[in-house]
Amino acid sequence: MITVFGVPIQALLGQLLVGLINGSFYAMLSLGLAIIFGMLRIINFAHGALYMLGAFVGYLMLAHLGIGYWAALVLAPLTVAIFGMVIERLALSRLYRVDPLYGLLFTFGLALVIEGSFRYYFGVSGQPYPTPKALAGGTNLGFMFLPNYRAWVVVASLIVCTATWFLIERTKLGAYLRASTENATLVQAFGVNVPVLLTVTYGIGCALAALAGIMAAPVYQVSPLMGSNIIIVVFAVVVVGGMGSILGAIVTGYALGLVEGLTKVFYPEASNTVIFVIMAIVLLVRPAGLFGRDA
Amino acid sequence: MAEPLLDLRDLNAWYGESHVLHGVDMSVGRGETVTLLGRNGVGKTTTLRAIMGIVRKRTGTIHFDGKDLLKLPLHRTAHAGIGFVPEERGIFSTLDVMENLMLPPVVAEGGMSIEEIFTLFPNLKERRSSPGTKLSGGEQQMLAIARMLRTGATMLLLDEPTEGLAPVIIDRIGDALESLRARGMTILLVEQNFRFASHITDRFYVMEHGAISTTFPVGELDARMPELQQLLGV
Numbered sequence: 001m002i003t004v005f006g007v008p009i010q011a012l013l014g015q016l017l018v019g020l021i022n023g024s025f026y027a028m029l030s031l032g033l034a035i036i037f038g039m040l041r042i043i044n045f046a047h048g049a050l051y052m053l054g055a056f057v058g059y060l061m062l063a064h065l066g067i068g069y070w071a072a073l074v075l076a077p078l079t080v081a082i083f084g085m086v087i088e089r090l091a092l093s094r095l096y097r098v099d100p101l102y103g104l105l106f107t108f109g110l111a112l113v114i115e116g117s118f119r120y121y122f123g124v125s126g127q128p129y130p131t132p133k134a135l136a137g138g139t140n141l142g143f144m145f146l147p148n149y150r151a152w153v154v155v156a157s158l159i160v161c162t163a164t165w166f167l168i169e170r171t172k173l174g175a176y177l178r179a180s181t182e183n184a185t186l187v188q189a190f191g192v193n194v195p196v197l198l199t200v201t202y203g204i205g206c207a208l209a210a211l212a213g214i215m216a217a218p219v220y221q222v223s224p225l226m227g228s229n230i231i232i233v234v235f236a237v238v239v240v241g242g243m244g245s246i247l248g249a250i251v252t253g254y255a256l257g258l259v260e261g262l263t264k265v266f267y268p269e270a271s272n273t274v275i276f277v278i279m280a281i282v283l284l285v286r287p288a289g290l291f292g293r294d295a
Numbered sequence: 296m297a298e299p300l301l302d303l304r305d306l307n308a309w310y311g312e313s314h315v316l317h318g319v320d321m322s323v324g325r326g327e328t329v330t331l332l333g334r335n336g337v338g339k340t341t342t343l344r345a346i347m348g349i350v351r352k353r354t355g356t357i358h359f360d361g362k363d364l365l366k367l368p369l370h371r372t373a374h375a376g377i378g379f380v381p382e383e384r385g386i387f388s389t390l391d392v393m394e395n396l397m398l399p400p401v402v403a404e405g406g407m408s409i410e411e412i413f414t415l416f417p418n419l420k421e422r423r424s425s426p427g428t429k430l431s432g433g434e435q436q437m438l439a440i441a442r443m444l445r446t447g448a449t450m451l452l453l454d455e456p457t458e459g460l461a462p463v464i465i466d467r468i469g470d471a472l473e474s475l476r477a478r479g480m481t482i483l484l485v486e487q488n489f490r491f492a493s494h495i496t497d498r499f500y501v502m503e504h505g506a507i508s509t510t511f512p513v514g515e516l517d518a519r520m521p522e523l524q525q526l527l528g529v
Contacts, residue, residue: 175397179387183387185349189349189373192370193370
C-alpha cells in the first residue's frame with residue numbers, strides 16, 4: 001500500500017476530495033459575499049440563510065411540485081434572487097448612506113428571521129434530497145472511488161466561479177459594477193442607473209448562495225441550520241482572500257477547503273480551527289487579505 | 296448669442312443646510328463656448344454639479360434643449376445630452392484606459408469614434424492597456440474629456456481642466472477643446488486660468504458669492520483685465 005507520511009494514499013485522496021467539495025461551496029458562497037461587499041459595502045450576514053433557502057426551495061419544489069434537481073438548479077437561485085432583490089429595494093437600499101454596521105445588523109436579523117421560520121416549520125433535523133439519477137453512482141479511478149455527484153459539484157462550481165469572474169472582470173456590466181464601487185455618483189452622472197445595478201448585484205450574490213444551497217442538498221441534508229454551520233467559515237475565507245476581492249474569494253475558497261481536508265488527515269484535532277488560525281495569521285501579516293487591493 | 300441650449304434661471308442650491316448658489320442666471324448658446332470665472336468657493340463647481348443633478352437640493356429652473364433637468368433623476372441628465380468632466384477627473388483605478396474610455400453609455404448618435412478620439416489624443420492610444428490611474432495628470436485629463444466624446448453628448452461641462460498641469464499639456468488640452476469647438480460642441484468651462492480660456496471661449500461669466508456678477512464677450516477681456524484681477528485676486 002502506498003503511503004504519504006504514513007497515511008494511505010486512498011485516505012489522503014479521499015480527504016482531499018472532501019476538501020475540494022467543501023472548497024467548492026466555500027468558493028461559491030464567498031464569491032457571493034465578496035460581490036455584495038465589494039459593490040454594496042454590505043456585510044451580508046444573511047448569506048448562510050440564503051444558502052439554506054436555496055436548498056429548501058429546491059426541496060419544496062421537489063416535495064410539493066415534483067420539480068426535479070435540474071430545473072431546481074435554475075429555479076431555486078432565481079426565486080432566492082427575486083427575494084433578495086425585494087429585500088434590497090425595501091430595506092438595504094436605505095442603509096447605504098449610513099455606517100456599514102447597520103447593514104450587518106440588518107442582515108444578521110434577517111438571517112435569524114429566515115432561519116427561525118424554517119426551524120419552526122421543519123425542526124432542526126435534516127430533510128433528505130435525492131442525488132439526481134444521471135449523477136448517481138461513481139467512477140473507479142483505480143486509486144480511489146469518485147462519486148459522480150461530487151465530481152459534478154467540483155466541476156459546476158469551477159464553471160460558475162469562472163463565469164462570475166468573467167462577468168465582473170471582462171464585461172461592460174462588470175466595468176459598471178467596478179466603477180460604481182469607486183465613485184457611484186460619477187457613474188450615475190455618466191447615465192448609468194446605479195440603484196438598479198446595485199439591486200441586480202445583490203440578486204446575483206443571493207443567486208450564487210442559493211445555487212450553492214441546491215447543489216449542497218444531495219451532499220448534506222437540507223436543514224435550517226445548514227447555513228449557520230457554514231457561514232462563519234465562509235466569512236473567514238472572505239477575510240483571508242481580501243474583503244471584496246472576486247479572485248481572492250475563489251482561490252481562497254478552494255485552497256482553504258483543501259487545507260481543511262489535509263488537516264483532517266494529518267492532524268484531525270485542528271481540522272475545525274485551521275481556517276480560523278490562517279485567518280488570524282493573515283489579518284496580522286496582511287490585514288487587507290491575500291488578494292485585497294491594499295495588500 | 297445663438298439659440299440657448301442651456302438656460303439657468305434663479306438657480307439656488309444647497310449642500311445640506313448650507314445655501315451655496317443664490318439665484319444663478321446664465322445661458323449657453325448652441326455651439327458656444329462659455330467660461331465661468333470666479334475665486335475659489337464662489338459656487339462654480341456647485342453650478343456644474345447642480346446642472347448635472349449631483350447636488351439634488353435645488354430650486355429655480357435648468358432647461359437644456361427644451362427639457363427641464365430639475366425633474367430628472369441623476370442618471371437621466373446624461374441622456375439629455377450633457378457630458379460631465381469633473382474637477383478631480385474621476386478616472387477609475389480598477390479599469391484600464393480602454394475600459395475608462397468605453398464606460399459612459401452612448402446617449403445619442405454623432406459621438407466620436409475611438410479612432411477619432413485617438414487622433415485627438417494620441418497618448419491614450421499608446422496607453423490603452425494601462426490602469427487609468429497610472430497615467431500622468433495630463434493624460435488623465437485627456438482621458439476624462441475623451442470618454443465623454445464617444446457618448447454623443449452635445450454639451451460638455453468641464454471643471455478646471457488645466458488645474459495642476461504643465462504648460463505644454465495645457466496647450467494640448469486647449470488644442471483639443473478648440474477642435475471640439477470647431478466640430479460644433481457646446482462647452483461650459485469652469486476655469487481660473489482666464490488667459491487659457493480666452494483662446495477658446497466666446498463669453499465669460501463672473502461669479503461672486505453664489506451668483507453671476509457680470510458677463511462680457513471675450514473681446515472685452517483686455518479692457519476688463521484690472522477688474523478681473525481684483526475680482527479673482529490674481
